Amino acid sequence: MTLRESAIMIDMKLQVHRYSSVDEFLATTGELLAAREAEHNLMLGICSTIRADPERFAEDPPTFATVTDAAGRVIAASLRTPPFNQVLSWTDEPQAVDALVDALGDAPLPGMLGPKEPAARFAQRWTDVTGQTTRVEVAERIFRLERVIHPLRPAPGTWRRGEAQDRELLLRWWLDFLAEAMPEQAPPPDPGAYVDRWIASDHQWIYLWEVGGEVVSLVGAGAETPNGVRIGPVYTPPEHRNRGYASALTATASQDQLDRGRSFLFLFTDLANPTSNKIYRAIGYEPVCDVDMYRFGAGPVALDP
Missing domain, CATH: 3.40.630.30 (Gcn5-related N-acetyltransferase (GNAT))
Structure with a gap:
């Protein structure tokens, strides 16, 4: 474990890793994000913006997180550029979403955005963990x-x-x-x-x-x-x-x-x-x-x- 990454054990099966470097995050999530480039275009686009203009985010640095399973495979990813929303990747592992929320539960998030089913899971878990209400602000569709x-x-x-x-x-x-x-x-x-x-x-x-x-x-x-x-x-x-x-x-x-x-x-x-x-x-x-x-x-x- 380095100063750039911290791991939180979730029921001894899933690990949440946090990063402060966009390059480390992309190196770790490359396969996950590339497999569904259209679904992840917002996340990938934010990362490219950070790399192209790092000074823009220097005052309130971005945060990045991944979830790995017992085999070390990355099964979910998330990022945030304060004060904006948390952005969630596609995942078919509901427990990975729970793990992310549990790790982020003390953060003052204004909202989040993600694929429909994982986003709904995130919102419900957020309410369970923080007691805050959640509601869909905008329902969107990605086109290619x-x-x-x-x-x-x-x-x-x-x-x-x-x-x-x-x-x-x-x-x-x-x-x-x-x-x-x-x-x-x-x-x-x-x-x-x-x-x-x-x-x-x-x-x-x-x-x-x-x-x-x-x-x-x-x-x-x-x-x-x-x-x-x-x-x-x-x-x-x-x-x-x-x-x-x-x-x-x-x-x-x-x-x-x-x-x-x-x-x-x-x-x-x-x-x-x-x-x-x-x-x-x-x-x-x-x-x-x-x-x-x-x-x-x-x-x-x-x-x-």
């Missing part, structure tokens, strides 16, 4: 794309990359997107700094759709995985909706990312929004699995980066 189906009738306009000159528009639309998509959630700390990093990053992309010189839609891409990247956010202000701009731009952004050598792309959808789910499927995105974001206690859950 390997080939773009371009709209038969493309919307008028052209796309371009977002630049520093777009900062005020990007900040306003980012906050509008969060307020609309997750109205009960706390905005991320210092959204202006978030947008500044977004513009300056070599690992994130901003796509804008213009009609007659006016920007009418936004699509982001980032949070790289070993073979892919996540698309999002996707936002069109109300006055420009129902004209095909988001479909055209999402298809364009997706094609651009595939042309950069990605094997596939991912995105999250809100199951309460059937329109967006239909649009993404028309472009070529296929459903992979459902994930739930839980809120713990009465406080607002901070949004993940």
